[in-house]
Each structure stands twice: as C-alpha cells, then as structure tokens.
Amino acid sequence: MSIEVTNLTKVYGAQRAIDGISFALKKGEIVGFLGPNGAGKSTTMKILTGYLKPSEGVAKVSDFDVVNQPMPARRSIGYLPEHNPLYLDMYVTEFLLFSGKLYGMSGSPLSARVDEVIAMCGLEAEKRKKIGELSKGYRQRVGLAQSFLHNPDVLILDEPTTGLDPNQIQEIREVIRTAGKDKTVLFSTHIMQEVEALCDRVIIINKGKVVSDSTLEALRKTGDSLEEIFRGLTN
Numbered sequence: 001m002s003i004e005v006t007n008l009t010k011v012y013g014a015q016r017a018i019d020g021i022s023f024a025l026k027k028g029e030i031v032g033f034l035g036p037n038g039a040g041k042s043t044t045m046k047i048l049t050g051y052l053k054p055s056e057g058v059a060k061v062s063d064f065d066v067v068n069q070p071m072p073a074r075r076s077i078g079y080l081p082e083h084n085p086l087y088l089d090m091y092v093t094e095f096l097l098f099s100g101k102l103y104g105m106s107g108s109p110l111s112a113r114v115d116e117v118i119a120m121c122g123l124e125a126e127k128r129k130k131i132g133e134l135s136k137g138y139r140q141r142v143g144l145a146q147s148f149l150h151n152p153d154v155l156i157l158d159e160p161t162t163g164l165d166p167n168q169i170q171e172i173r174e175v176i177r178t179a180g181k182d183k184t185v186l187f188s189t190h191i192m193q194e195v196e197a198l199c200d201r202v203i204i205i206n207k208g209k210v211v212s213d214s215t216l217e218a219l220r221k222t223g224d225s226l227e228e229i230f231r232g233l234t235n
C-alpha cells in the first residue's frame with residue numbers, strides 16, 4: 001500500500017482531533033479527503049508527513065512506518081502544507097535549488113529537475129522573481145513544485161486550491177493531474193467539483209471519524225450529488 005492508516009488517533013488535551021481512523025490508498029490512486037472545518041484532515045496529513053506524532057495507531061507511507069522509519073517515509077512523500085509556508089525573500093529558482101539540496105540532490109541532476117518542475121508548474125515567466133512578489137496562485141505553484149521536486153511516490157496536498165481564482169484553480173488542477181500520473185495522491189479540499197474532476201475515490205471524515213470511503217462511481221449510483229452526500233454525513 002502507498003498509504004496505510006490504522007486506528008490513528010490524535011488527542012489534543014481533552015479533544016480527540018482524530019479518533020481511530022483507518023484507510024488505505026493503493027499505488028496510483030488519487031483520493032479526495034473531505035470533511036468540514038475542524039474534522040481532522042490537516043491533523044491526519046501532518047501525522048502522515050511526520051510533522052506530528054500520533055497518540056495511538058499506525059501510519060505507513062510506501063510501507064514505511066512514519067514514526068519508526070521517518071527518513072525513508074519522508075523521502076517517499078511530497079507535501080504541500082495548508083498555508084504553504086515559503087521563504088518570501090528567496091527567488092523561485094533559488095528556493096527550489098535550496099529545497100532540492102535538503103533532499104540530498106545536487107549538481108546538474110538537481111538543476112535539470114528544477115528546470116523540469118518549473119516547466120511542469122508553468123513557472124517559467126516567474127522563475128526570476130522573489131516568491132514574495134508572486135500572486136497567490138503562483139506561490140501555490142511554487143509550493144507544488146517543491147512538493148514533487150524529489151520525485152516522491154506519494155503526494156499529500158492540504159487544500160492546494162484554497163483562495164485561488166477559478167482560472168488558477170483550473171491550472172493548479174492540471175498541474176496536480178500531470179504530476180499525479182505516476183503517483184499516489186491524497187488531497188484535501190472543500191470544493192466538490194475538484195473531487196469530481198480529479199479523484200477516483202473520496203474519503204469523508206467528520207469529527208475525527210471516517211464516515212464514508214467510496215469510489216466516485218459508487219457515490220454517483222446513489223443518485224445524490226456529492227454535496228448532498230457530504231451534507232448528509234457531516235451536518
């Protein structure tokens with residue numbers, strides 16, 4: 001399995017932010033991770049990417065336990081965090097070269113890969129600008145470029161299109177579709193059309209528990225729209 005989560009729980013004080021969730025993603029799947037604000041999506045993603053320790057349960061990425069085998073797990077993951085933290089004073093190319101070095105890349109293979117992700121993410125015209133000078137959509141492209149720079153098998157994208165205009169949303173979706181061709185992708189979103197446009201399968205969580213895990217095809221057969229299903233399960 002590319003991602004395997006078993007009975008995962010995270011407790012903050014008295015609150016169970018996620019409460020015994022389990023799911024798995026096979027290689028090559030693109031799965032939408034839905035849930036209302038505060039459902040536990042970012043917490044799950046932070047555990048998968050090694051930024052938070054679970055209180056209970058096991059999370060594996062590319063069969064590596066994220067707690068006991070953090071280095072190989074991290075190498076196989078590309079992560080775009082929710083607020084896409086970037087170094088605003090760095091130039092786009094400089095930032096990507098810097099990020100690649102953190103993954104142990106160097107020399108001409110790194111330069112070639114940076115050129116490749118710049119082209120994939122439509123950053124050619126902006127690559128000489130400082131990140132702080134870019135629009136939100138272009139910053140998001142830089143975050144995405146950084147997430148798959150080291151060619152990971154698994155991409156974890158936390159609300160990759162939030163706050164973007166409809167044109168940028170469309171363009172970022174294209175980047176995700178292209179980058180996700182040979183990868184396993186778990187991404188969170190509040191946009192139902194996004195799920196329809198990109199995913200094979202949807203996992204819905206509410207109050208820290210998985211309330212639905214189905215293919216889009218199976219959900220369509222219910223006759224209800226994804227939005228109706230979402231509201232019915234989370235309201």
Ligand SMILES: Nc1ncnc2c1ncn2[C@@H]1O[C@H](COP(=O)(O)OP(=O)(O)OP(=O)(O)O)[C@@H](O)[C@H]1O
Nearest residue numbers: 012015017035036037038039040041042043044082
């Ligand atoms: N560091 C923290 N300390 C205490 N509680 C936290 C912390 N981080 C998250 N929480 C709580 O855990 C719950 C799940 O939060 P999380 O950010 O995972 O939700 P989410 O599904 O990603 O929400 P959103 O859609 O708003 O981004 C929320 O109730 C949140 O307030």
